[in-house]
Amino acid sequence: MKRLSLRARLTLIYGGLFLVAGLVLLAVTYVLVEQRTAQPFGVALRDVKPVVQATETKLNGVQAEQLRLLVNKAQDDARDQTLYSLLTQGGIALVLVSVVAIAFGWLVAGRALQPLHQITGTARRIAGADVAGRGLHERLSLSGPRDEVRELADTFDEMVERLDRSFDGQRRFVANASHELRTPLALNRSLIELAVTRPGASEDVRRLGESLLAVNERHERLIDGLLTLADSENELTARSRVDLADVVDHVVDLTVKEGDGPAVARELAPAPVVGDPVLLERLTTNLVENAVRHNVPAGGWIGVSTGVRDGRATLTVSNTGPLVPGYDVETIFEPFRRLSGERVGSGRGFGLGLSIVRAVARAHGGTVTARPRDGGGLDVTVELPAA
Numbered sequence: 433m434k435r436l437s438l439r440a441r442l443t444l445i446y447g448g449l450f451l452v453a454g455l456v457l458l459a460v461t462y463v464l465v466e467q468r469t470a471q472p473f474g475v476a477l478r479d480v481k482p483v484v485q486a487t488e489t490k491l492n493g494v495q496a497e498q499l500r501l502l503v504n505k506a507q508d509d510a511r512d513q514t515l516y517s518l519l520t521q522g523g524i525a526l527v528l529v530s531v532v533a534i535a536f537g538w539l540v541a542g543r544a545l546q547p548l549h550q551i552t553g554t555a556r557r558i559a560g561a562d563v564a565g566r567g568l569h570e571r572l573s574l575s576g577p578r579d580e581v582r583e584l585a586d587t588f589d590e591m592v593e594r595l596d597r598s599f600d601g602q603r604r605f606v607a608n609a610s611h612e613l614r615t616p617l618a619l620n621r622s623l624i625e626l627a628v629t630r631p632g633a634s635e636d637v638r639r640l641g642e643s644l645l646a647v648n649e650r651h652e653r654l655i656d657g658l659l660t661l662a663d664s665e666n667e668l669t670a671r672s673r674v675d676l677a678d679v680v681d682h683v684v685d686l687t688v689k690e691g692d693g694p695a696v697a698r699e700l701a702p703a704p705v706v707g708d709p710v711l712l713e714r715l716t717t718n719l720v721e722n723a724v725r726h727n728v729p730a731g732g733w734i735g736v737s738t739g740v741r742d743g744r745a746t747l748t749v750s751n752t753g754p755l756v757p758g759y760d761v762e763t764i765f766e767p768f769r770r771l772s773g774e775r776v777g778s779g780r781g782f783g784l785g786l787s788i789v790r791a792v793a794r795a796h797g798g799t800v801t802a803r804p805r806d807g808g809g810l811d812v813t814v815e816l817p818a819a
Contacts, residue, residue: 438548439541446537447530454526458519465518469511547574547581551588558592568596610659617655621648654784673819674712676703676747677738683716684736693724694732694751703738703745704819707796715792716747718785719812723751728808744798745818753809761802761810765790789814 436444554572571592574585627633628641677700688696705712723734735750767787789812790800798816805811 439538439545442541442544443534443537446541447534450533450537451526451530454530458522458526461522462515462518466515469514547576547585550574551585555588568592568599607659610655613655614652617648617652621645621652624648670708670710671706672709673704673706674709676705676712676716676745676816677701679709679713679716680720680736680738680747683713683720687717687720688724688734694727694734697733697735699735699737699739701737701739703740703747705745705796705816706819707816711792711795715789715814718789719747719749719814722785722812723749723753723810726751726753726809728752728754740818743818744815747814747816748811750805750811751809752805752807755808756804756810758804761804764802765800786812 551572551574554570558568558570571589572585573589574582576582624641624644628638628645633641681698681700684696684698688694720734720736727734732752734752735748737746737748739746765786767784786800786802793800793814793816796816798814800812800814803811803813
């Protein structure tokens with residue numbers, strides 16, 4: 433059973449209290465009027481007696497008694513009619529005034545709950561931000577007397593302020609650490625290349641140098657991934673019109689060599705968007721590389737398609753590969769994690785590819801969804817606002 437809203441419950445409380453108070457007032461008034469009219473109503477009996485006594489000389493005893501009964505009956509009827517009118521007309525007036533009171537109660541409750549609606553709206557906008565932490569700059573700044581609602585709003589602003597500082601600090605740390613690590617990695621690469629290419633270097637030194645260069649290149653790709661992830665979670669600074677079909681065509685030509693690796697099926701329809709071309713190319717590259725890396729050893733294929741559907745530009749990358757449990761799909765979008773909660777090992781990337789894809793899509797106001805294929809592999813779909 434659906435519960436009533438807080439505004440409706442407050443209105444019912446206001447209306448109920450008013451109705452109860454009105455009923456009590458009507459009952460008290462009825463009792464007081466009834467007590468007041470307990471004596472013969474209209475003309476007091478003492479005022480009637482002289483008239484009756486004056487006529488008794490002309491009337492016999494039976495006729496005098498009938499006259500007194502007639503006067504008493506008329507007074508009782510007048511009293512009953514008065515009490516009945518009090519109940520009926522008072523009840524009707526109470527119902528009408530209660531309806532007006534409920535309407536005013538609805539307006540007053542809405543006015544009282546307006547700050548709560550403001551808090552709810554702000555929290556909803558923050559929660560619905562494209563990237564986690566992006567909407568945390570918004571504040572309520574509620575004015576008015578320092579009551580319970582004002583204290584709630586101030587506490588909410590303080591909490592959002594601390595979260596904003598925390599997210600900003602985290603992003604700055606990732607970006608700064610990545611930039612700082614680039615320098616020693618570049619220096620290591622230069623020294624290793626110098627040692628390998630110098631005259632007289634033995635074969636063992638060359639093999640060791642090649643291994644060290646491979647490790648160094650792996651670390652450089654990790655740093656580049658972290659930088660891209662940090663950049664994609666910030667506000668976009670470069671925006672231009674980009675056709676996802678052109679981006680996909682270019683990336684597939686660079687990533688998948690003809691005759692080497694899985695077969696590629698392309699269905700590229702125009703899919704114009706507005707965004708950062710570098711980040712969109714990285715998004716596409718990660719999807720295609722992920723489809724190639726996690727494919728079957730032989731006989732595999734990759735399907736890429738673009739288009740516009742319901743005002744959204746779509747990019748879908750499908751591939752053959754191992755079976756993926758439906759409950760484990762969200763795991764692959766978490767940084768440094770792979771299927772079944774497995775931490776990144778040393779042979780298949782760093783687990784940042786799809787994390788970057790989701791971050792870039794959110795930065796452009798889009799979404800990413802993945803669906804396991806029945807025969808193995810995934811269908812990954814990116815939806816962005818169409819230009």
